Amino acid sequence: MRIPIDQDTRVLVLTGAGVSAESGVPTFRDAGGLWEGNRFEDVASPHAFARDPILVWRFYSQRRAGLDGIVPNAAHRAIAALEARLGDRFLLATQNVDGLHAAAGSQRMIELHGNLMTSRCSSCDRAPFEDRQVYRDKQVPVCGTCGGLIRPHIVWFGEPLDGRDLDRVDTFARDAGRHLVFVAIGTSGIVYPAAGIVDEARRAGGSTWLVNADRPANADRFDHVAIGKAGELVPALFGT
Ligand code: BV8
Ligand code: ZN
Helix, strand or coil: CCCCCCCCCEEEEEECHHHHHHHCCCCCCCCCCEECCEEHHHHCCHHHHHHCHHHHHHHHHHHHHCCCCCCCCHHHHHHHHHHHHHHHHEEEEECCCCCHHHHCCCCCEEECCEEEEEEEECCCCCCCEECCCCCCCCCCCECCCCCCEEEEEECCCCCCCCHHHHHHHHHHHHHHHHHEEEEEECCCCCCCCHHHHHHHHHHHCCEEEEEECCCCCCHHHCCEEEECCHHHHHHHHHCC
16 A cells, blocks of 8 residues: 655654664663653653753663664655655654664654754753763763753653744644645654644644554544554555
């Protein structure tokens, strides 16, 4: 089955952890939503960082180390190929922080929840910077400018997403109207506001597709549901 794309179609893709699963990146649900016995929401949060920055940096350092040797899979490549074909009639919004879409060549991409290899100061307004450092042995990086704690440039639970990112997604969907095709790939549709984008796509008049290994809770909000592996289904659906 291929997603019908004609010369007026505009494609908005949302990806979650499932698109990186075949690259060897564990999803949040694989781990049963736990890390070292903590719920993700309790580690990926400003409260956790205030309470125990060493624990939070151990969590993110482990995930940075876990990306060693990890490469994009056929789904990432098919998404980048569709962008190359459609140009400004394509937009990707990802919940993932693993950088694999960029590695596959995606450029019209919004990292809604930040990026694992970027850090910023939690106190002053110096710009976020590339940081591939794996912090070990209770290390917590300190800002050279103000002495404040350096934190991952990640949107934690309870923190707002960048309004400009959400506006860009809204505008793309509204401008596309009935020519919009929205495709969610590898996401359990639990975390908002990303999980609400399908509703905006429907309000805009678009058609909605879900590609997922299982049928998640929000599957009924999609016109079409393709159950299976992203690495196999996405190249076929996109015809790339
Ligand atoms: C916000 C970065 C408001 C971190 C992430 C109480 C207090 C505060 C907020 C809330 C609250 N209650 C609810 C909320 C809102 C909250 C939320 O939605 N919580 C959930 C738990 C109910 N949202 C937030 O907090 C957001 N902010 O609301 O701010 C605000 C406004 C103004 C001012 C102040 C505050 C922020 C949310 C962002 C959190 N950060 N990521 C990090 O990565 O460390 S979320 C993180 O979890 C991911 O980015 C992703 O979004 C989510 C995990 O979901 P998935 O990506 O879908 O992954 P998952 O493992 O769940 O599913 C994978 C799927 O793939 C599965 O279905 C599986 O079947 C499938 N799959 C597996 N293999 C394959 C496959 N599919 C295809 N092929 C395969 N091979
Ligand atoms: Zn600083």
